[in-house]
Amino acid sequence: xxxxxxxxxxxxxxxxxxxxxxxxxxxxxxxxxxxxxxxxxxxxxxxxxxxxxxxxxxxxxxxxxxxxxxxxxxxx
Amino acid sequence: xxxxxxxxxxxxxxxxxxxxxxxxxxxxxxxxxxxxxxxxxxxxxxxxxxxxxxxxxxxxxxxxxxxxxxxxxxxxxxxxxxxxxxxxxxxxxxxxxxxxxxxxxxxxxxxxxxxxxxxxxxxxxxxxxxxxxxxxxxxxxxxxxxxxxxxxxxxxxxxxxxxxxxxxxxxxxxxxxxxxxxxxxxxxxxxxxxxxxxxxxxxxxxxxxxxxxxxxxxxxxxxxxxxxxxxxxxxxxxxxxxxxxxxxxxxxxxxxxxxxxxxxxxxxxxxxxxxxxxxxxxxxxxxxxxxxxxxxxxxxxxxxxxxxxxxxxxxxxxxxxxxxxxxxxxxxxxx
Amino acid sequence: xxxxxxxxxxxxxxxxxxxxxxxxxxxxxxxxxxxxxxxxxxxxxxxxxxxxxxxxxxxxxxxxxxxxxxxxxxxxxxxxxxxxxxxxxxxxxxxxxxxxxxxxxxxxxxxxxxxxxxxxxxxxxxxxxxxxxxxxxxxxxxxxxxxxxxxxxxxxxxxxxxxxxxxxxxxxxxxxxxxxxxxxxxxxxxxxxxxxxxxxxxxxxxxxxxxxxxxxxxxxxxxxxxxxxxxxxxxxxxxxxxxxxxxxxxxxxxxxxxxxxxxxxxxxxxxxxxxxxxxxxxxxxxxxxxxxxxxxxxxxxxxxxxxxxxxxxxxxxxxxxxxxxxxxxxxxxxxxxxxxxxxxxxxxxxxxxxxxxxxxx
Numbered sequence: 005x006x007x008x009x010x011x012x013x014x015x016x017x018x019x020x021x022x023x024x025x026x027x028x029x030x031x032x033x034x035x036x037x038x039x040x041x042x043x044x045x046x047x048x049x050x051x052x053x054x055x056x057x058x059x060x061x062x063x064x065x066x067x068x069x070x071x072x073x074x075x076x077x078x079x080x
Numbered sequence: 081x082x083x084x085x086x087x088x089x090x091x092x093x094x095x096x097x098x099x100x101x102x103x104x105x106x107x108x109x110x111x112x113x114x115x116x117x118x119x120x121x122x123x124x125x126x127x128x129x130x131x132x133x134x135x136x137x138x139x140x141x142x143x144x145x146x147x148x149x150x151x152x153x154x155x156x157x158x159x160x161x162x163x164x165x166x167x168x169x170x171x172x173x174x175x176x177x178x179x180x181x182x183x184x185x186x187x188x189x190x191x192x193x194x195x196x197x198x199x200x201x202x203x204x205x206x207x208x209x210x211x212x213x214x215x216x217x218x219x220x221x222x223x224x225x226x227x228x229x230x231x232x233x234x235x236x237x238x239x240x241x242x243x244x245x246x247x248x249x250x251x252x253x254x255x256x257x258x259x260x261x262x263x264x265x266x267x268x269x270x271x272x273x274x275x276x277x278x279x280x281x282x283x284x285x286x287x288x289x290x291x292x293x294x295x296x297x298x299x300x301x302x303x304x305x306x307x308x309x310x311x312x313x314x315x316x317x318x319x320x321x322x323x324x325x326x327x328x329x330x331x332x333x334x335x336x337x338x339x340x341x342x343x344x345x346x347x348x349x350x351x352x353x354x355x356x357x358x359x360x361x362x363x364x365x366x367x368x369x370x371x372x373x374x375x376x377x378x379x380x381x382x383x384x385x386x387x388x389x390x391x392x393x394x395x396x397x398x399x400x401x402x403x404x405x406x407x408x409x410x411x412x413x414x415x
Numbered sequence: 416x417x418x419x420x421x422x423x424x425x426x427x428x429x430x431x432x433x434x435x436x437x438x439x440x441x442x443x444x445x446x447x448x449x450x451x452x453x454x455x456x457x458x459x460x461x462x463x464x465x466x467x468x469x470x471x472x473x474x475x476x477x478x479x480x481x482x483x484x485x486x487x488x489x490x491x492x493x494x495x496x497x498x499x500x501x502x503x504x505x506x507x508x509x510x511x512x513x514x515x516x517x518x519x520x521x522x523x524x525x526x527x528x529x530x531x532x533x534x535x536x537x538x539x540x541x542x543x544x545x546x547x548x549x550x551x552x553x554x555x556x557x558x559x560x561x562x563x564x565x566x567x568x569x570x571x572x573x574x575x576x577x578x579x580x581x582x583x584x585x586x587x588x589x590x591x592x593x594x595x596x597x598x599x600x601x602x603x604x605x606x607x608x609x610x611x612x613x614x615x616x617x618x619x620x621x622x623x624x625x626x627x628x629x630x631x632x633x634x635x636x637x638x639x640x641x642x643x644x645x646x647x648x649x650x651x652x653x654x655x656x657x658x659x660x661x662x663x664x665x666x667x668x669x670x671x672x673x674x675x676x677x678x679x680x681x682x683x684x685x686x687x688x689x690x691x692x693x694x695x696x697x698x699x700x701x702x703x704x705x706x707x708x709x710x711x712x713x714x715x716x717x718x719x720x721x722x723x724x725x726x727x728x729x730x731x732x733x734x735x736x737x738x739x740x741x742x743x744x745x746x747x748x749x750x751x752x753x754x755x756x757x758x759x760x761x762x763x764x765x766x767x768x769x770x771x772x773x774x775x776x
Contacts, residue, residue, distance in 0.1 A: 214507070214508065
């Protein structure tokens, strides 16, 4: 199993952002080239790709506020 | 170091020949333009309808530039384009046919005398003051990106130097070191408004400094002065050293457009003495470079070329009204 | 002394691409679909380049060019000074010489400072030259309101561009069409104005519509310029619309279907050429026409759509109405702005009225 982490986009510790878009649903197969999410801190966006392939489980809904560095999905 | 060839006697005669060809051409267009517009003056009547801006008096700008340019260089001209078109080598027959609004014209009769486009010589015009400059930047950009030493020359009048497009273009060209030469033709008049009433500086050439590019003003409508200033600027552009600005103090021998009675014009008494054509002829004659028979031969040759082009235009078919909507797009039907 | 190059570049493009292939399952936002289309064409055609304000490291103020400079570098993804006349003209000149520029005008509202290059040069040179000079250029621009950006940063203005001859105008509403139309626009030998509504881009910092994310094929493909699409079939009322208003119209159609009202939604996708056949075909099914347009109401697209039906088949129409932006500068305060935008509530009321129920039913 691997974890998908909300990337660190702000220098400030504990900064929060949002999941802008999940491009996949729980149960979808993913690979390291699958764009799974777009996240944002303020007006800055970042794309999220998984480190490993497998089946994804989303842990956080779209538009929810998330502390950067926290786990937002798992892959098994 | 001189970056361009020193003028030879052949080149001097060549520039005069170009000036004679331009003057002969403009006189012939003048004749044909007015032929069917009387009595009175009906701008839409005759074999050549519409506005007509002739370049008599501004031949030195074209002749001095033309020697430095090849077919592969680009030139964007203004609403008064014939002289630079001729010096750039635009096909005389097709250009004349366009002025006559014929199907054989450069634009198949869709453009007219202010909208001459010749892809063979990378020549184009804009009828909007200063708006021919930005496309010249793009042509220069393409030349630069492809690693060629081709240049783009953007010609504009002194009135254009007060337009935003001029200032945007100079900044961008200098910023990106584009191979462009800006040539301002100062003919003293923006239609009826004298330069002193429109322009805050004595010489537009000083405006080059605002954008970090060389600026030079050529006085006295000197064709050899244009040759030298353009030689320097074009060599600089070809070498990748960026744009330059040249202003030429030239002469609008005739009206802004044909039909312009020029009642506003306070300098007319001095105009005949400023005509660059007899001036340069006399200079070359005095230097022993030109004989009367040389000049007569130039006139005969020019006349032959020009009348051939006029005959070609007159004999060409007019465009079919049924095809008026053709060429809006390259691909697909109109909506 | 100069390199030999073709002097009259009448343009050619590579092999034909698939036209409107199956969407597959891979999902993108509209912004990412545009980025992908541009990147794919840049990879296969080195004459394609991108130019505009903040298109480089910023990635486009509305994310139209995110990631491009990282792949293609600053010589092909070029940040410009705030000189729209100069850089749009530069695009035109480069296109004349055989390149394929993708030039961004940051907001369509900014056309006022550079329209001469657009409508007098980009759009007219092909005609004035009798077809001898082509201008294969894409002018992409952000349009639309809904986020309190005021009267100078919220307009759509597509009717203004479409009114002036010589430029094709495309207005995608979703990721699939955005990629296909951008690909077609870059490969077109005509100037194409590509107008993307900020509200369909799928941006995280703006109210997001679920239809801004959708399945997009990974391979390059084209959506033909000039073809509308029925995005929802129906039998009672035709809504002809475009861009963000497609999303609202579909939302309304879904809601009213529960009441047994069958709404057909036609997404124009292109304004020039305008798919008048598709408009007439839909109205011939329903007889009732509502045009939903975020552009100003008078003298524009909505009247043109209605005229297309009236001129061709006036007997078809049993009802016609418009839900547009009334002729007013777009207000700042949200309460005022949403009073003039073509909201789902206004669209729903128009459908009910068309069905004879009256506005209050």
